[in-house]
Amino acid sequence: MAKRRFIEFFSFTKKERNGIIVLIFICIVLIGLRSFVVRKSHHEINTSNTVFLAELERFEESLKLKEINTKQDFVSKTNTEEWKTPEKLFVFDPNSAIDSDFIKLGFTTKQISTILKYREKGGRFINKIDLLKIYGITKKQYDSLEPFIQIVQNENNTNHSKKELGKTKKINLIEINSASESDLMELSGVGESYAKRICKYREILGGFYCKEQLLEVYGMDTTRFNQFLNQFFIDTALIVKQDLNTVKYNDLIKRQYLNKYQVQAILKYRELKGNYYKLDELLENNLVPENVYKKVKPYFIIR
Numbered sequence: 001m002a003k004r005r006f007i008e009f010f011s012f013t014k015k016e017r018n019g020i021i022v023l024i025f026i027c028i029v030l031i032g033l034r035s036f037v038v039r040k041s042h043h044e045i046n047t048s049n050t051v052f053l054a055e056l057e058r059f060e061e062s063l064k065l066k067e068i069n070t071k072q073d074f075v076s077k078t079n080t081e082e083w084k085t086p087e088k089l090f091v092f093d094p095n096s097a098i099d100s101d102f103i104k105l106g107f108t109t110k111q112i113s114t115i116l117k118y119r120e121k122g123g124r125f126i127n128k129i130d131l132l133k134i135y136g137i138t139k140k141q142y143d144s145l146e147p148f149i150q151i152v153q154n155e156n157n158t159n160h161s162k163k164e165l166g167k168t169k170k171i172n173l174i175e176i177n178s179a180s181e182s183d184l185m186e187l188s189g190v191g192e193s194y195a196k197r198i199c200k201y202r203e204i205l206g207g208f209y210c211k212e213q214l215l216e217v218y219g220m221d222t223t224r225f226n227q228f229l230n231q232f233f234i235d236t237a238l239i240v241k242q243d244l245n246t247v248k249y250n251d252l253i254k255r256q257y258l259n260k261y262q263v264q265a266i267l268k269y270r271e272l273k274g275n276y277y278k279l280d281e282l283l284e285n286n287l288v289p290e291n292v293y294k295k296v297k298p299y300f301i302i303r
Helices: 002-009 014-048 050-080 099-104 109-120 128-133 139-148 155-167 192-205 211-216 222-231 260-273 290-299
Strands: none
Touching: 099 109, 128 139, 128 222, 192 211, 211 222
16 A cells, blocks of 8 residues: 555656656756856956956065065164174273264164263263173173273363262272181172172182182172272182192092092092102193193192
């Protein structure tokens, strides 16, 4: 019964079959017409939008140009912020030099502005090194210009200098190898923390034999060092020296300028060859390089 109904559902009369054929034909025609219209319209868009595409091209080119200009501006600005050694240097006084002088000497716009504002507020350059106080001036720039800086001493400079001296504490020369922390704090630019560091480093070394060793103290820079450079002296007789023939590994390894392998070489040589007869044996037998030998020599003795 169900099978019969199924067959009847898909059976058509001759009139119905003709109608189906006509409907299929109409669908095919419509599909073909739609494809034709789409292809035609696509072609028309490509040809009619030539002007639009040209405009788009010009817009993209303008973006590229803007990008190039931006990069050039950035490079230009970056370069103006960096000091370059000028082709020709000449003598100048930072207290009286004008804009054009600074420009010829390679100063950046920012540096010139800072110097002029400093002078407008009454600031004066008393010594050559005062130029380093100006923000933005590097040590490299200062070292190049330093031989050409000539500060003319006038009444204003003298008065200013006297005021500065009045503010500076007058101290007696301090012997650095025997000074206490409180003594060291009398030095210009040396506070409690730097006084502690100097004492600590002095203990590690066994004493200082030259002034420049203080630049090895943690955190010490040339600007601070120059502030008290002429306020102390060194008594090398106070250096704690060790006998190279009896010093032990634990004491030797504490030496600031010797590494583990150099200490082992010094002791191994003593073990194999016997006592040292002179300090130069360290250098003659390549136990330490020359630069290290010069640093450790003041701390050893042969008995």
